[in-house]
Amino acid sequence: MARRITLYDTTLRDGSQGEGINFSLQDKLLVTRRLDELGIDLIEGGYPLSNPKDAEYFRAARELDLKHARIAAFGMTRRKGIDPSRDVGLRALVEALTPVVTVVGKSWDLHATEVLEVSLEENLAMIADSVAFLKAAAHRPELVYDAEHFFDGYRHNPDYALRTIHAAAEAGANWIVLCDTNGGALPEQVARAVAAVRAALPATVGLGIHTHNDGDLAVANTLAAVLNGADQVQGTINGIGERCGNVDLCSVIANLALKYDGFDLLQPGRLAKLTEVSRYVYEIANLNLRNGQAFVGPSAFAHKGGMHVHGVRKVASSYEHINPELVGNERRVLVSELSGKSNIAEKMKEYRLDSDPALMAKVLDTVQDLENQGWQFEAAEASFVLLVEKLAGRFRPHFECLSYRVAVVGERGAGFAPVTEATVKVKVGEVVEFTVSEGDGPVNALDSALRKALEPHFPVLAEMRLVDFKVRVINERAATAARVRVVIESRDHDALWGTIGVSENMIDASWQALVDAFEHKLAKEDRRSGLVSASTSTSTLAPLPARPAAASPAVST
Ligand SMILES: CC(=O)SCCNC(=O)CCNC(=O)[C@H](O)C(C)(C)COP(=O)(O)OP(=O)(O)OC[C@H]1O[C@@H](n2cnc3c(N)ncnc32)[C@H](O)[C@@H]1OP(=O)(O)O
Numbered sequence: 434m435a436r437r438i439t440l441y442d443t444t445l446r447d448g449s450q451g452e453g454i455n456f457s458l459q460d461k462l463l464v465t466r467r468l469d470e471l472g473i474d475l476i477e478g479g480y481p482l483s484n485p486k487d488a489e490y491f492r493a494a495r496e497l498d499l500k501h502a503r504i505a506a507f508g509m510t511r512r513k514g515i516d517p518s519r520d521v522g523l524r525a526l527v528e529a530l531t532p533v534v535t536v537v538g539k540s541w542d543l544h545a546t547e548v549l550e551v552s553l554e555e556n557l558a559m560i561a562d563s564v565a566f567l568k569a570a571a572h573r574p575e576l577v578y579d580a581e582h583f584f585d586g587y588r589h590n591p592d593y594a595l596r597t598i599h600a601a602a603e604a605g606a607n608w609i610v611l612c613d614t615n616g617g618a619l620p621e622q623v624a625r626a627v628a629a630v631r632a633a634l635p636a637t638v639g640l641g642i643h644t645h646n647d648g649d650l651a652v653a654n655t656l657a658a659v660l661n662g663a664d665q666v667q668g669t670i671n672g673i674g675e676r677c678g679n680v681d682l683c684s685v686i687a688n689l690a691l692k693y694d695g696f697d698l699l700q701p702g703r704l705a706k707l708t709e710v711s712r713y714v715y716e717i718a719n720l721n722l723r724n725g726q727a728f729v730g731p732s733a734f735a736h737k738g739g740m741h742v743h744g745v746r747k748v749a750s751s752y753e754h755i756n757p758e759l760v761g762n763e764r765r766v767l768v769s770e771l772s773g774k775s776n777i778a779e780k781m782k783e784y785r786l787d788s789d790p791a792l793m794a795k796v797l798d799t800v801q802d803l804e805n806q807g808w809q810f811e812a813a814e815a816s817f818v819l820l821v822e823k824l825a826g827r828f829r830p831h832f833e834c835l836s837y838r839v840a841v842v843g844e845r846g847a848g849f850a851p852v853t854e855a856t857v858k859v860k861v862g863e864v865v866e867f868t869v870s871e872g873d874g875p876v877n878a879l880d881s882a883l884r885k886a887l888e889p890h891f892p893v894l895a896e897m898r899l900v901d902f903k904v905r906v907i908n909e910r911a912a913t914a915a916r917v918r919v920v921i922e923s924r925d926h927d928a929l930w931g932t933i934g935v936s937e938n939m940i941d942a943s944w945q946a947l948v949d950a951f952e953h954k955l956a957k958e959d960r961r962s963g964l965v966s967a968s969t970s971t972s973t974l975a976p977l978p979a980r981p982a983a984a985s986p987a988v989s990t
C-alpha cells in the first residue's frame with residue numbers, strides 16, 4: 434500500500450524570512466487558497482507573536498472555507514524561567530485557534546547553553562512544558578514539534594538531541610520534525626539520523642523533515658529523510674526562505690510523485706497545477722521567475738542545442754526526464770546561433786509557418802548570421818516570426834515608416850525636468866500621419882507617437898501595451914560605436930511577446946523593436962479575424978490586401 438506523505442507548506446512563515454519577501458495579509462490569504470487547491474495538507478500561515486498581520490491572518494483564514502488544507506500557527510517554546518501560562522508567545526499560539534500548532538525548540542546543546550543560556554535540563558523542561566500546555570488548549574490542536582538544528586545537535590551530542598525529542602513526544606507532540614536549520618547537512622547524515630530517530634520513537638508519533646538549502650542539498654536531504662522513515666515534508670513553494678532558502682516543495686513533490694513508486698501525496702490531477710502555483714507565488718512575492726528551476730521553471734524543458742531539438746522531435750524522452758505536462762509545464766524550443774534545422778522546423782511548426790526545407794535553410798542561415806551581429810531571438814520570438822515572413826517574401830507591413838525624430842526638451846534652472854518629445858511620420862495605405870508625443874523617455878515617447886498615428890486606422894492597438902524594455906551593449910569595447918540590443922516585451926489580454934532591435938544607436942534599436950511589436954499585434958489580429966489563414970502551413974497564409982512596401986528591418990529575401 435502507498436505510504437502517505439503529509440505535505441506541510443511554510444511559504445508564508447519560513448518563506449517570508451527570505452530576503453526581499455514581504456507578504457501582505459491579502460497576499461497570504463490568496464496564497465493559502467492556491468495551496469489548498471494544489472492539495473497541500475498543512476499550511477503554516479505565520480507567527481502570531483511576531484506581528485499583528487500574522488495574528489490577523491489566523492482570524493481571516495478561518496473564513497476561507499478551505500477544502501483540504503489545515504492551518505498551522507508557528508511559535509517557539511516558552512521563555513526561560515516562566516510558567517507557560519504566562520508566556521505571551523504560547524498564549525498567542527492558543528489564541529490563534531488553529532487546528533494545528535507548531536512549536537520550535539532547541540535540540541543542539543550548544544544552542545541551549547550558549548544562545549538561550551539555560552541549563553540542558555531547563556531546555557528539556559521548556560520543551561515539555563510548552564508542548565503539554567499547547568496540547569491542553571481547549572480546542573485540542575494537533576501538535577507539531579520542530580526540533581531546530583536537530584542534525585547539528587545529533588552530530589555533536591546525539592544523546593542530548595534524542596532526549597529533546599523524547600521530551601516533546603512524551604509531552605504529547607503528534608509530530609516530531611527534524612530540522613536542518615543551518616542547511617549544511619549531507620544526505621547520508623540525514624539518512625542515518627532519521628533512521629535512528631524513527632527506530633527510537635513510538636510508531637504513534639509522526640516523523641517529519643525540514644531542510645534548508647545552504648549546501649544546495651535540501652531536496653536530496655528531504656528525499657533521504659523520506660526514504661528513511663519521515664512521513665511529513667516541510668518546505669516552501671520555489672524554495673523561498675532565509676539565506677539560501679528552504680527546500681523547494683515543487684521539486685520534492687514532483688520527485689516523490691514521479692520518480693518513486695509508493696508515495697501517496699496529492700489527489701489525482703493536482704500535480705499538473707504545480708507550475709501554475711509556482712508562478713503564482715513568484716507573482717505575489719514580486720520575484721522574478723528562476724528560469725532554470727527544476728520541473729516548474731520556464732527553462733526546465735527549453736531546448737536550445739540543435740542536436741537536442743533533433744532528438745526531442747523524434748522521441749521526447751531522449752532529452753526530457755519527464756513529460757513537462759505532468760507538472761503543468763511546457764516544452765519550449767529556442768532559436769539561436771546554436772540552432773540546427775530541427776529548432777527552426779519546430780519553431781515554424783509552433784507558429785504554423787511554412788515548413789519548406791529551402792526556406793528553413795535560409796531562416797537558419799539568417800538567424801545564425803544575425804545572432805553573430807548581436808541579434809538574439811530567444812526572447813524575441815515575435816521578431817523571429819516576422820523575419821520568417823520576410824524571408825518567405827510574404828511580409829506585408831501594415832504601415833510604412835517614413836521618419837522619426839526624438840528630442841529631449843527642457844530648460845535649465847531650478848525644477849529642471851527634461852521631457853522627451855518624439856515625432857513620427859508613417860504612411861498607412863495612402864494616408865500620411867504625422868504625430869508628436871511627449872514621454873518619460875525615448876521609448877515611451879516613440880510608443881505614444883506611433884500609437885497616435887496608428888490607432889485611428891487600427892483601433893485594436895489600444896489593447897496592447899509595453900511591459901518591459903531591456904537594453905544591452907553588445908560589444909562594449911567598441912566604445913561609442915558599440916552596438917546595442919533592445920528587447921521590448923509587449924502584451925495584450927491573452928499574450929505576451931518579445932521583439933528586438935539592434936543598432937549602433939539605442940533609439941534606432943528601440944524603434945525597430947517597437948515597430949515589430951506593433952506589426953506582431955496587427956498580424957495577430959489579422960489571424961484572429963480571419964484576414965489571413967491560421968492553418969498549418971503558411972504557404973496557405975493568404976497575402977494581406979496590398980499595403981505599402983516594408984520599411985525595416987533590412988533583410989534580403
Ligand atoms: C529556525 C527558525 O526559523 S525559528 C523562527 C525564526 N523566525 C523569527 O525570528 C521571525 C519572527 N520573530 C520575531 O518576530 C521576534 O524575534 C520575536 C517576536 C519572536 C521575539 O522578539 P524579541 O522578544 O524582541 O526577541 P529577539 O528576537 O531579540 O530574541 C529572541 C528571544 O527569544 C528567545 N528564544 C529564541 N529561541 C527560543 C526558543 N526556542 N525557546 C524559548 N525562547 C527562545 C531568545 O533567548 C531571546 O530571548 P531574550 O531576549 O530573553 O534573550
Ligand SMILES: CC(=O)C(=O)O
Nearest residue numbers: 537579581582612614
Ligand atoms: C523551524 C525552522 O524553521 C528551522 O529550524 O529551520
